[in-house]
Amino acid sequence: MAIKIYELCAADEAVLFSPHCWKTRMSLAHKGIDHESSATPFSKVAGIENGAGRRVPVIRDGGTVVEESFAIAKYLDETYPDAPHLVGGVAGASLTSLIINWSQTQVHPAVVKLCLMDIYNTLAPADQEHFRTTREKMFGKSLEEFQAQFDMQDYSGLKAALLPLELTLKGQNFIGGETPLFADYVVFGPLQWLRVVKGIDAIPLEGKVAEWFNTLLDMYGGMARSTPLAQPAAAA
Amino acid sequence: MAIKIYELCAADEAVLFSPHCWKTRMSLAHKGIDHESSATPFSKVAGIENGAGRRVPVIRDGGTVVEESFAIAKYLDETYPDAPHLVGGVAGASLTSLIINWSQTQVHPAVVKLCLMDIYNTLAPADQEHFRTTREKMFGKSLEEFQAQFDMQDYSGLKAALLPLELTLKGQNFIGGETPLFADYVVFGPLQWLRVVKGIDAIPLEGKVAEWFNTLLDMYGGMARSTPLAQPAAAA
Numbered sequence: 152m153a154i155k156i157y158e159l160c161a162a163d164e165a166v167l168f169s170p171h172c173w174k175t176r177m178s179l180a181h182k183g184i185d186h187e188s189s190a191t192p193f194s195k196v197a198g199i200e201n202g203a204g205r206r207v208p209v210i211r212d213g214g215t216v217v218e219e220s221f222a223i224a225k226y227l228d229e230t231y232p233d234a235p236h237l238v239g240g241v242a243g244a245s246l247t248s249l250i251i252n253w254s255q256t257q258v259h260p261a262v263v264k265l266c267l268m269d270i271y272n273t274l275a276p277a278d279q280e281h282f283r284t285t286r287e288k289m290f291g292k293s294l295e296e297f298q299a300q301f302d303m304q305d306y307s308g309l310k311a312a313l314l315p316l317e318l319t320l321k322g323q324n325f326i327g328g329e330t331p332l333f334a335d336y337v338v339f340g341p342l343q344w345l346r347v348v349k350g351i352d353a354i355p356l357e358g359k360v361a362e363w364f365n366t367l368l369d370m371y372g373g374m375a376r377s378t379p380l381a382q383p384a385a386a387a
Numbered sequence: 388m389a390i391k392i393y394e395l396c397a398a399d400e401a402v403l404f405s406p407h408c409w410k411t412r413m414s415l416a417h418k419g420i421d422h423e424s425s426a427t428p429f430s431k432v433a434g435i436e437n438g439a440g441r442r443v444p445v446i447r448d449g450g451t452v453v454e455e456s457f458a459i460a461k462y463l464d465e466t467y468p469d470a471p472h473l474v475g476g477v478a479g480a481s482l483t484s485l486i487i488n489w490s491q492t493q494v495h496p497a498v499v500k501l502c503l504m505d506i507y508n509t510l511a512p513a514d515q516e517h518f519r520t521t522r523e524k525m526f527g528k529s530l531e532e533f534q535a536q537f538d539m540q541d542y543s544g545l546k547a548a549l550l551p552l553e554l555t556l557k558g559q560n561f562i563g564g565e566t567p568l569f570a571d572y573v574v575f576g577p578l579q580w581l582r583v584v585k586g587i588d589a590i591p592l593e594g595k596v597a598e599w600f601n602t603l604l605d606m607y608g609g610m611a612r613s614t615p616l617a618q619p620a621a622a623a
Contacts, residue, residue, distance in 0.1 A: 239482065242475025245564030246482040252551035253489050315488035328481030 153185040155211040157199045160190035161348075162275035165379040168347040170259065170340035173375070174220035175208040177336040180371035182227050182234040193278040220340075221251060224333040237333040250326065250334045253315070254341065261312040262341045264301040267294060269348040273381040306355050309345075313338075313360050320359035324366075331367065339367050343375055350380040389421040391447040393435045396426035397509035397584075401615040404509065404583040406495070406576035409611070410456035411444040413572040416607035418463050418470040429514040456576075457487060460569040473569040486562065486570045489551070490577065497548040498577045500537040503530060505584040509617040542591050545581075549574075549596050556595035560602075567603065575603050579611055586616040 156179065159169035167173075167190065179186045191199060191207060199205045200216050209218045210226075217226045224237040225244060238244040267286070271294055274282055283294055290297045301308075316338060319326060326334040342364055346354045356364055368376040392415065395405035403409075403426065415422045427435060427443060435441045436452050445454045446462075453462045460473040461480060474480040503522070507530055510518055519530055526533045537544075552574060555562060562570040578600055582590045592600055604612040 236478070239475070239478030241564060242472070242479045242568060243482060245559055246475065246479060246486065246562065246568070246570055248559060249489075249551055249555045249562050249570070250482065250485055252554040253485075256550050256554070314492050315485055318488040318492070319485045323481055323484060326482065326485050328477060332478060332482070334482055334485070 153187040155187045155189055157189045157191050157207055157209040159207045160192055161273035161381060164190040166381050168344050169207055170344040171220045172208045173340040173343045174336045175223050178224050178237055180374055182231055192275055193281045239332055247334050251337050254337050257312040258341050261309040262345045265303055266345050266348050268298045273348050317358050317360050320363050348381050350382055389423040391423045391425055393425045393427045393443055393445040395443045396428055397617060398511035400426040402617050404580050405443055406580040407456045408444045409576040409579045410572045411459050414460050414473055416610055418467055428511055429517045475568055483570050487573050490573050493548040494577050497545040498581045501539055502581050502584050504534045509584055553594050553596050556599050584617050586618055
């Protein structure tokens with residue numbers, strides 16, 4: 152039976168861009184579990200599965216609802232132990248926590264500087280309002296003022312944030328070693344986010360990180376490669 | 388039988404400050420293996436165990452010589468599988484690689500800005516010469532010019548570098564989870580380096596990171612807490 156995944160979507164419901172939802176999409180593919188996607192705009196996220204204040208991704212697996220990508224990965228390993236593991240057991244899960252916090256505090260901010268207005272422009276009007284209100288409160292300035300601080304074509308900050316990954320990939324194929332683990336999808340998520348909202352198949356990554364990202368885009372039948380990209384020209 | 392560990396020392400041979408050697412000291416204690424220390428000044432490191440171009444730490448375990456702290460941790464897990472594991476198996480080792488590269492590129496530079504001249508001042512004259520030559524080539528400026536760029540009392544850069552760890556420790560006791568793994572010693576190493584060369588028992592860390600660091604200092608009979616600190620007043 153397929154697992155249902157509630158995923159954030161753009162004005163075009165086929166455009167799925169959330170970094171956290173991509174972590175879960177890749178996790179399900181890694182496990183070889185079919186998924187049924189329920190595209191959900193920002194303004195509908197809180198009420199998913201009769202929730203209050205939910206955040207995507209949320210999955211429903213039969214009678215079980217699980218929220219948040221790392222919790223989902225651990226659930227999948229516990230529930231489907233015969234499929235390839237995602238977190239690497241108790242030790243792997245603990246180590247993965249630091250990698251998640253590194254990605255969230257280093258890689259995500261570097262991505263946001265490159266594409267905040269791109270994200271905004273992909274959304275439907277009601278979701279643009281939600282996005283503007285929550286993000287302007289977070290940044291303490293308007294979206295436009297935030298974006299004006301950064302050159303949306305300057306990838307040097309992202310490249311610097313990814314240095315620990317670049318060095319790691321000189322010695323192994325994936326963060327997980329010979330094959331990917333959930334930790335790979337943790338860093339893949341924000342890069343796929345950037346790729347989808349910018350509507351650029353080949354975002355300008357370099358070196359081993361570029362090779363690794365392209366490999367992940369092509370895995371699982373090219374699921375991540377073939378996902379519809381935003382059409383920036385049509386927006387705004 | 389005790390394992391011999393070649394460790395970097397200051398002018399005072401009792402002062403052991405190398406971050407990488409501390410990773411191995413803690414690894415041996417974690418495994419419950421006695422060690423015999425061979426204090427080695429900078430200028431003698433390359434020739435350890437008839438080597439050419441060696442880097443500390445180096446261990447000799449009976450007839451086996453192993454160099455570099457991560458290689459040593461993996462060797463100890465393979466050779467002493469019944470003692471508590473250090474790297475968490477194949478998956479754990481792969482994930483640890485990213486944590487090593489994060490620490491090396493984020494935590495180490497933040498520590499060096501706080502204590503480059505402190506390190507220099509702890510060394511014997513012949514080693515000061517070696518340290519000056521190699522580091523000035525690396526930084527492209529004199530030690531004094533490098534240090535003058537940074538306030539040696541401003542810990543904000545180190546605190547920022549440690550943010551992923553602080554967030555992780557809100558949810559678990561150690562990077563390794565309930566108990567430490569080698570990944571904990573990877574980040575402990577540079578902080579102990581700072582503590583020893585500054586000669587300050589309580590370096591001004593904050594929050595969960597401070598609790599975690601103090602816990603590690605007190606583990607294994609307080610080995611890391613009780614190591615002799617440099618005496619900055621007597622130097623230079």
